[in-house]
Amino acid sequence: MVVRYSLLVMVMVALASLWPERHGVAAAQATVEVVIDPATGQPRYEPPILYIEPGDSVLFKSAGSSHASRAIPGMQPEAADPWWGQVGTDLIVTFDEPGIYGHKCGANYRLGLVGLIVVGDAPVNLASARAVPHPPAAAAAFDELFAELEAHYRAK
Numbered sequence: 001m002v003v004r005y006s007l008l009v010m011v012m013v014a015l016a017s018l019w020p021e022r023h024g025v026a027a028a029q030a031t032v033e034v035v036i037d038p039a040t041g042q043p044r045y046e047p048p049i050l051y052i053e054p055g056d057s058v059l060f061k062s063a064g065s066s067h068a069s070r071a072i073p074g075m076q077p078e079a080a081d082p083w084w085g086q087v088g089t090d091l092i093v094t095f096d097e098p099g100i101y102g103h104k105c106g107a108n109y110r111l112g113l114v115g116l117i118v119v120g121d122a123p124v125n126l127a128s129a130r131a132v133p134h135p136p137a138a139a140a141a142f143d144e145l146f147a148e149l150e151a152h153y154r155a156k
Helices: 002-018 126-130 136-155
Strands: 029-036 043-046 049-052 056-060 069-071 091-095 099-105 114-119
Touching: 029 049, 043 099, 049 056, 049 136, 099 126, 099 136, 114 136, 126 136
Parallel strands: 029 056, 049 114
Antiparallel strands: 029 043, 056 091, 069 099, 099 114
C-alpha cells in the first residue's frame, strides 16, 4: 500500500510540473497562412490582423516554397525578439510581450504581403510601428491594416 501511495504522489508531482504557469490555462496557438486573394489574384496573409494574448504562439504556414514570415525591424515591442522564417518551412513563434508586431513575406514584401499580430489588449507601440517606412505597396497595405486596427479599438 505504501508503494502504491508513493508512486501516486510521484506521478502527481510529475504531472503538476507539466501544468502551465498561466493559472492552469494553456497558451493558445493560432495559424497565419498565405492565401491567394480571389479579388486580386495576389497573395495575402490570412488573417491579415491576428489578435492573441501574451504567451500564445503563432504557426506561420510556409504555403509552399516561395513564402517565409519575417519580423519587420521597428514594428515590435522593444523587449521582443525578432523572427526570421526560412522559405518553404513552417515556423512557430511565441509572443510574450504585449504590443503590435509587423511581419512580412521576405519574397513578396515589396508586393504588399504584410500582416499584423496584436498581442494583448493595448497596442503599446502603435505610434512607433506606424512610423516605420515601407515600399509603396507594403505601405498601402499597412495603411489599410492600421485603419482596421484603429476601428477595432474604437469599437471596444
